[in-house]
Amino acid sequence: MPFVRWLRRNLVVIAGLVTLGYLLLPNVVVTVFSFNKPKGRFNYEWQAFSLDAWKNPCGVADMCGSLSLSLQIALWATIGATVLGTMIAFALVRYRFRARGAVNSLIFLPMAMPEVVMAASLLTLFLNMGAQLGFWTILIAHIMFCLSFVVTAVKARVMSMDPRLEQAAQDLYAGPVQTFVRVTLPIAAPGIAAGALLAFALSFDDFIITNFNAGSTVTFPMFVWGSAQRGTPVQINVIGTTMFIVAVLFVLAAMLLGKRKNKAV
Amino acid sequence: MTTDHGGDVRLTGISKTYGSFTAVQPLDLTVPEGSFFALLGASGCGKTTTLRMIAGLEEPSSGTVMLGDQDVTALPPYKRPVNTVFQSYALFPHLDIFENVAFGLRRRGVKSVKKQVGEMLDLVQLGEQARKKPHQLSGGQQQRVAVARALINHPKVLLLDEPLGALDLKLRRQMQLELKRIQTEVGITFIHVTHDQEEAMTMADTVAVMNAGRVEQLGAPADLYENPASTFVANFLGTSNFIEAEVAGRSGDDLTLKAGGGKLVLPVSRCTASAATGEKVLVGIRPEKISLTHADDAGTIPDGRNRITGRVADSSFIGVSTQYVIESPLCDAFEVYAQNIERDSRLAPGAEVVLHWNPAHTFGLDAAQDIEAGAAKVEEDAAA
Secondary structure (H helix, E strand, O other): OHHHHHHHHHHHHHHHHHHHHHHHHHHHHHHHHOOEOOOOOOOOOOOOEOOHHHHOOOOOOOHHHHHHHHHHHHHHHHHHHHHHHHHHHHHHHHOOOOOHHHHHHHOOHHHHOOHHHHHHHHHHHHHHHOOOOOHHHHHHHHHHHHHHHHHHHHHHHHHOOOHHHHHHHHHOOOOHHHHHHHHHHHHHHHHHHHHHHHHHHHHHOOOHHHHHHOOOOOOHHHHHHHHHHHOOOHHHHHHHHHHHHHHHHHHHHHHHHHHHHHHHO | OOOOOOOOEEEEEEEEEEOOEEEEEEEEEEEOOOOEEEEEOOOOOOHHHHHHHHHOOOOOOEEEEEEOOEEOOOOOHHHOOEEEEEOOEOOOOOOOHHHHHHHHHHHOOOOOOHHHHHHHHHHOOOHHHOOOOHHHOOHHHHHHHHHHHHHOOOOOEEEEEOOOOOOOHHHHHHHHHHHHHHHHHHOOEEEEEEOOHHHHHHHOOEEEEEEOOEEEEEEOHHHHHHOOOOHHHHHHOOOOEEEEEEEEEEEOOEEEEEEOOEEEEEEHHHEOOOOOOOOEEEEEEOHHHOEEEEHHHHHHOOOOOEEEEEEEEEEEEOOOEEEEEEEEOOEEEEEEEEEOOOOOOOOOOOOEEEEEEOHHHOEEEEOOOOOOOOHHHHHHHHHO
């Protein structure tokens, strides 16, 4: 009976831990196998502990090139989508213009549409225009599908913003530019940051749309996919683990920053 | 920033229309320099729109706004030497109290703001809270920050848009006195928008009562209360009793009126309607001006007072006073407030009474108006 009582009291915690374990298990496997010394080309069975891959992360031909390409594309796609998306979000919330309703629903299409369909139609567009597939076509495609996520995130924030705050700024001698920089932007910043992070993550790991529109260019997800058929180098696990750690550090830093802000006041 | 011409706020023929809806009818208004001026009216009467046109947040459809001898009609809000205390304050949530207050100074390029901000925070008694964020303060404190943020710029005019609406009653009373104190201390012109007649009367030197986009009447609080020019003002500011009467004649400075079978006297100077013999007028009298005497003692009432007979329909004891509702042939619900000094225990519901008052307290209005104008709106706002 004491056990049942204990279980009842801690059920929520247990459920939480089990869910967390379920979510983290794949990451644990990836991390553990980054220290493996596989026999043959496939890294699917544990053989022996080794730091080889960590000492030489770029030891596989072309992998670090594709990684750097992916990071570049993700960075530019994030900047492009965030700038455009923020402007679209403000326009949609603040101004009444013709076709506003249409734009409002069309902006969600990239989120709702199957990626394959979008990938194929983008490819058709590029081919018809005679565009050379490569870095630029990938970037354009990424900005396009990241845009809707940024718009959604920023729009929610802008909608909850009291227009009187900007009026108050104007009333206190801030011109249009000052009002935007000093009041509008800082208040909308959390929404914009959320949109930008989402855009970066989506762009970095996109495979389907990229695969259609890349031509002979190879991004990191495409490299992983390609090598999975011929054998998986341990270095892929090293990159995966590093990405995971960087993301966790980001989240922790954000949490600490938020906590300190609350304490300071 | 702008050269100081001092002077009054003058609105000339100013109006605002949205499509076919007219929020503010063309209106002329002068607010004297250094005064505490209130725009009073029910919601939707155009008072806030008028205020926003002075601030520059709303573009007038016609007319001009003058500050002293400077025409500011075409200036954007950030170039006008006026500041606003917004309804619900509109404090910047991402800045602390110090930076909120310093905002206007910084935008105008003032380098060392520390001393000024400190002094201003002391004026509103918030020196300790400088590094807090707005959401960590109580409603009353936020309100004071909003006032400090506006006042630190030494505007020619401070505009207050229902600044006390979000506070509870006790705090509101306290802030009314506080604002009045600050106004006296800094000597800046305050224009205060409110729907609360008590608030307007407590704080303002001059009150403009607005209704449906027009100024119904303008004057000192006591003047508006004692000499309302329309039934709207009479009902919106306090309570009034009305009797329909006919002008019977004139003797000296007084009009003699026939009402039912009785005779009432009204000083000519207190009648805003044209009062030729035979014309109808509305006779108004405030409930606290009326004395009640039991019918048995009718003989003790001095001569020369207006009198009406009636029966007590209801009485409610309020503490400082008792409020009676009297049924009379002339008016089915006459309100009478009697101070509880010497209560006559016979004045219970059903008792026959005589109502009497000094004719000098009577006012006369044009009979063509709605007797209930303004009365219902007061209740709506009280409920809101």
